[in-house]
Amino acid sequence: MRVPFQWLCELAGLSAPVDEVARRLTNAGFEVAAVHHAGEHWERVVVGQVVRIDPHPNADRLNLPTVTTGEAELQVVCGAWNFEMGDKIAFAHSGARLWNAYATEPRLEELKPTKIRGVLSRGMLCSPRELGLGDDHQGILILDPSAPVGRPLIEVLGDPVLEFELKANRPDALSVLGVAREAAALFGTEVHSPIPDPRPSAGALGMTVDLRIHDPALCARYSAAFVTGVSVTESPSWLRTRLEQAGMRPINTIVDATNYVMLELGQPLHAFDWDTIRGGAIGVRPARPGERLTTLDGQDRALTADTLCIVDAEGPVALAGVMGGQTTEVTSATTTVLLESATFDPVSIRRAAQRLTLRSEASRRFEKGLPPELTELALRRCVQLIESIGAGRGEFLSADAWPAPSAPQPVTLAFDRIERLTGLAYDRAEVRRALAALAFTLDDSGGELRVTPPFWRRDVTTPADVVEEVARLLGYDRIPNTLPMGRVTGVMPGEVDPRDDDLRDVMAGLGFCECVTYALTNETRMARLIPPDLLDADPEAPLGGAAAWDELRRSAMNEAGRALAERLLPLHRAPLRLRNHLSSDESTLRLTGLSTMLETLRANRRHADRDLMLFDYQPIFLRREDDLPDEPILLTAVLGARLSSGRWDETRTVDLHVVRGIVDELLTRAGVDPLAMGCQNVRHPTFAPGQAAGVTRADRLLAAYGQIAPQVAAAFDLDEPAWALLVDVEAVRAFDTDTAQFQPWSDYPAARRDLAVVVDADTPQADVLDTIHRAGRPLLASVRLFDEYRGEQIPPNKRSLAYTLSYAAPNRTLTDKEADRSHNKVTRALQHRLGAELRGPSGHGDTQ
Amino acid sequence: MNTRIDELLAAAQAELAQANSDGELEAWRVAHLGRRSSLTLALRSIGQLPPEQRRAMGQAANAARRTLEADLDARRQTLRRRTAHAHVDVTMPGYPVRLGRLHPLTLTLRDIRRVFAPLGFRAVSGPEVEWDRYNFELLNIPAHHPARDMWDTFHVQQDARPGDLLLRTHTSPVQARVMEQVPPPVRVIVPGKVYRYENRDASHEAEFMQVEGLAVDERITMADLRGTLTYFVRAMFGPDRDLRIRASYFPFTEPSAEAEMSCHACNGSGCPVCGGSGWIEILGAGMVHPKVLADVGYDPDTYQGFAFGMGVERIAMLKYGVTDIRSFYRNDLRFLRQFG
Numbered sequence A: 001m002r003v004p005f006q007w008l009c010e011l012a013g014l015s016a017p018v019d020e021v022a023r024r025l026t027n028a029g030f031e032v033a034a035v036h037h038a039g040e041h042w043e044r045v046v047v048g049q050v051v052r053i054d055p056h057p058n059a060d061r062l063n064l065p066t067v068t069t070g071e072a073e074l075q076v077v078c079g080a081w082n083f084e085m086g087d088k089i090a091f092a093h094s095g096a097r098l099w100n101a102y103a104t105e106p107r108l109e110e111l112k113p114t115k116i117r118g119v120l121s122r123g124m125l126c127s128p129r130e131l132g133l134g135d136d137h138q139g140i141l142i143l144d145p146s147a148p149v150g151r152p153l154i155e156v157l158g159d160p161v162l163e164f165e166l167k168a169n170r171p172d173a174l175s176v177l178g179v180a181r182e183a184a185a186l187f188g189t190e191v192h193s194p195i196p197d198p199r200p201s202a203g204a205l206g207m208t209v210d211l212r213i214h215d216p217a218l219c220a221r222y223s224a225a226f227v228t229g230v231s232v233t234e235s236p237s238w239l240r241t242r243l244e245q246a247g248m249r250p251i252n253t254i255v256d257a258t259n260y261v262m263l264e265l266g267q268p269l270h271a272f273d274w275d276t277i278r279g280g281a282i283g284v285r286p287a288r289p290g291e292r293l294t295t296l297d298g299q300d301r302a303l304t305a306d307t308l309c310i311v312d313a314e315g316p317v318a319l320a321g322v323m324g325g326q327t328t329e330v331t332s333a334t335t336t337v338l339l340e341s342a343t344f345d346p347v348s349i350r351r352a353a354q355r356l357t358l359r360s361e362a363s364r365r366f367e368k369g370l371p372p373e374l375t376e377l378a379l380r381r382c383v384q385l386i387e388s389i390g391a392g393r394g395e396f397l398s399a400d401a402w403p404a405p406s407a408p409q410p411v412t413l414a415f416d417r418i419e420r421l422t423g424l425a426y427d428r429a430e431v432r433r434a435l436a437a438l439a440f441t442l443d444d445s446g447g448e449l450r451v452t453p454p455f456w457r458r459d460v461t462t463p464a465d466v467v468e469e470v471a472r473l474l475g476y477d478r479i480p481n482t483l484p485m486g487r488v489t490g491v492m493p494g495e496v497d498p499r500d501d502d503l504r505d506v507m508a509g510l511g512f513c514e515c516v517t518y519a520l521t522n523e524t525r526m527a528r529l530i531p532p533d534l535l536d537a538d539p540e541a542p543l544g545g546a547a548a549w550d551e552l553r554r555s556a557m558n559e560a561g562r563a564l565a566e567r568l569l570p571l572h573r574a575p576l577r578l579r580n581h582l583s584s585d586e587s588t589l590r591l592t593g594l595s596t597m598l599e600t601l602r603a604n605r606r607h608a609d610r611d612l613m614l615f616d617y618q619p620i621f622l623r624r625e626d627d628l629p630d631e632p633i634l635l636t637a638v639l640g641a642r643l644s645s646g647r648w649d650e651t652r653t654v655d656l657h658v659v660r661g662i663v664d665e666l667l668t669r670a671g672v673d674p675l676a677m678g679c680q681n682v683r684h685p686t687f688a689p690g691q692a693a694g695v696t697r698a699d700r701l702l703a704a705y706g707q708i709a710p711q712v713a714a715a716f717d718l719d720e721p722a723w724a725l726l727v728d729v730e731a732v733r734a735f736d737t738d739t740a741q742f743q744p745w746s747d748y749p750a751a752r753r754d755l756a757v758v759v760d761a762d763t764p765q766a767d768v769l770d771t772i773h774r775a776g777r778p779l780l781a782s783v784r785l786f787d788e789y790r791g792e793q794i795p796p797n798k799r800s801l802a803y804t805l806s807y808a809a810p811n812r813t814l815t816d817k818e819a820d821r822s823h824n825k826v827t828r829a830l831q832h833r834l835g836a837e838l839r840g841p842s843g844h845g846d847t848q
Numbered sequence B: 001m002n003t004r005i006d007e008l009l010a011a012a013q014a015e016l017a018q019a020n021s022d023g024e025l026e027a028w029r030v031a032h033l034g035r036r037s038s039l040t041l042a043l044r045s046i047g048q049l050p051p052e053q054r055r056a057m058g059q060a061a062n063a064a065r066r067t068l069e070a071d072l073d074a075r076r077q078t079l080r081r082r083t084a085h086a087h088v089d090v091t092m093p094g095y096p097v098r099l100g101r102l103h104p105l106t107l108t109l110r111d112i113r114r115v116f117a118p119l120g121f122r123a124v125s126g127p128e129v130e131w132d133r134y135n136f137e138l139l140n141i142p143a144h145h146p147a148r149d150m151w152d153t154f155h156v157q158q159d160a161r162p163g164d165l166l167l168r169t170h171t172s173p174v175q176a177r178v179m180e181q182v183p184p185p186v187r188v189i190v191p192g193k194v195y196r197y198e199n200r201d202a203s204h205e206a207e208f209m210q211v212e213g214l215a216v217d218e219r220i221t222m223a224d225l226r227g228t229l230t231y232f233v234r235a236m237f238g239p240d241r242d243l244r245i246r247a248s249y250f251p252f253t254e255p256s257a258e259a260e261m262s263c264h265a266c267n268g269s270g271c272p273v274c275g276g277s278g279w280i281e282i283l284g285a286g287m288v289h290p291k292v293l294a295d296v297g298y299d300p301d302t303y304q305g306f307a308f309g310m311g312v313e314r315i316a317m318l319k320y321g322v323t324d325i326r327s328f329y330r331n332d333l334r335f336l337r338q339f340g
């Protein structure tokens, strides 16, 4: 809300500098977002007068006013039409700094002489927005006729305006008087209320209105006042200036007076042309089926039963608290006005305004819950204002319906409650003073504090509210700094698993950079993970739908591939979609982080040709029936085609074994026993055939990795092979062996034996290794693969695997004989169980 | 025969002068002093000589052997000295070794957790897709309350609706979730992702991280809140930081406060970082609203406490001098590699 400083000072009886006022109000919770020094940029803006208006030769929408500044006559090009010959206007010379009226972020720009459609413009006629006087940019600012031509504008209009950040809890803060009350309490001054004392006037004009509130829950109070002999003209300049400073556009005397009072007191008012009200009656009720109303903005609206209406004897004439109707609008022909001042139900108004997307200054105030006491006061002030500007004569209160008056309830609290909550022992006298300054009445004769808020502070209902009032007014800066004492807490539900940190650290240690990605994506982006020829490109269901997935699972996946799809890449699941979204790219919660990570890989590929190693450690979102979605955390890593390796510029090409090395280290470090891990080929359409694998433990898939299928990589616009690694963190946790247990090793020299085993090409290495382990017990201390060979020296359907084996005993040096005996067991087992042949005595023999 | 020894000696010495590395020295040693060297063979064949020659020959061969051994040592020393002075350019870059990096938001979250852990705050997490009940109602924000305008909300499509599903707009729902499940005392911080239906720009994100704090017991005061936050800004931004609080409004706290820290960039004298004011808004806080306590089953006459919430990106931006919040989510390696 924009509060002109002069207005505030008048009501608060203040004479402090604006910055000081802004600072203390901010500290007390009335946050001043900005102080607009209207005029601080107006060095080259003066009062001008329009002396001639010519048409623009090349553009119908523009005109060419000539303006005198007293010293010179200057022709400008102008797009506004709301002025006439002789009008006084704000004229900006070139070089003036004006707010750009079209920029989304407010910014000042220097005005330069420009040709517009072929005609030179030697200055500008300014709109309120260009001058920083509000949002209005519908036309230029017309100054009061008394403004002296040539005078700097700052001398005519300069007055700082405080812009307050709106808070939801204080309806009174949406008024100049409310802010003034607060400022007066802070500065210890006296509030000068603009509300006149009542005068006995009901019926003086000899007119009556029949008021009916159908449901007091929707309208607590409805007050009305007649004004006759109305003259609907232009308001005086002081009034128009204040409205403009506060960001409202002046319209005519009656509307301006109601808006002025709304700004001043916070009570929205509405003026009906009484002669258009049928049957001399006004009622408040929800709309009935089939009722319609053409509102002030010219829209014919069908009304729903939850829309609260103002009706006359025949039907709706206004949307309560939201917008008036066209037929009852005050016009220059109006002679008698009925002023409405009512208290509507905040929820009803808020819903109607949202539904109709008609949120206005008025609805914003009703939404916060206005006190019914205010209706009558606002009418008095408004009638008095109308009379003072000669726009009519009226009654302060002509009719009033207030079915169930209620006063704010007192709040009772023990005095030490203030210290107990704030940690600061206040003096009783200063507490009394603070509450009195805020117009609370206080009775502490019984020891306890019995505090009754003034009618405009219905937000104060609990002891904590009272404590806040005291602490706020006496200053939060007095509250000391202490640390909480107290009892030790137990384990809390949902504690963050410290192993999350460990996994991230391990990934960073393995060379990956962590990404934090958006959870929002869309189905088309995720569907890129499936080659397009496998999914019917149905724009309605880019991820294919259940039938397509049944087929995919049957034809394009093996069992491990289905396990991958189930746990790590659940693209067949119906995703959670948003009801409202910022862009269709971000309309859906992700089922996988992989598509986003491949996009990230692609983005980084533009500037890097190696060491593209990225990971993401965040949840995916899986729909559940009648419950919150499941949000399992997945580790999703991607790799580019090349990693630095060897000398400075050397790289190695990523292949399945490179990724497997990473997976092994990661899972081992995460606590999975490496000897208990199994490994299977994975066939899944996201991955290249034969280039993907899954690591299992006890038949549960812990991780899957492989090369992204070339078609998929192409869909992500990747120009080289990409690799991915997906880890089911929850599954890994299930096999975490908890605290590692120390395993002793032998300090006695080990006997090394090398071994080259020729097996069928399709015999898994894991089987060879397993055979070695089993047969080598108990003296076999370690086995290491050091070579794989296929080629001329062995038959074509065979391959040779070469291992180094070490044998050792825990308590003595093995003799050669013992080592040989163990080794022979190994070689025999390989021959018998796998039909392996042993390749000639390896050159590495028995070196130590 | 001594002539032969002399020849062997001269040839070996000449060869030794050409040896320039440990490997070559070793090869030379095997060739000239090893078991199959000419000199060794010569010694072994002494037995075939006439007895009168054996002694002289043996002495000559042994002398030659000692000479060569001494020469080898000398040569080794020379080489070692030369290597010490050799031109290894120590300013050459090493061969690449690439550690990864943690995301700056992860690092900042860890820093925050590290500050609060010794004060007894345990880190907990909660769901990102939330019921309206936890995100709003249990935080004293009933349906159609104007305070809902403070959070632009993403709503989730539902078939059935046991309640309204949304993307949580703050980490505060976890306050209610924790208190519903455990009796006081409670001391937690809640890091996590939150969502706002809000257009992005340099200082606004639609997805961002928050850390919520909550401490409830019988006697936890606003002074404790202020002290805890002062401790926090000093731990994060240096011992010279000051913290001030001013009145504010949040539906779930009463009294409510906005906390500002003295600018770490200019020490409070005013600079572009703090917009010239010397102070930087850093978080919102307050004493847990009695209604919030009552709704989770805590007796508000017995228990009280504080809550606070901060934006992690904001802390990270201040700490690392990042000026565009969207940088955290672009995941450009040129950005990520600068931290951690």
Ligand SMILES: [Zn+2]
Binding pocket: B263, B264, B265, B266, B267, B268, B269, B270, B271, B272, B273, B274, B275, B276, B278, B279
């Ligand atoms: Zn600064």
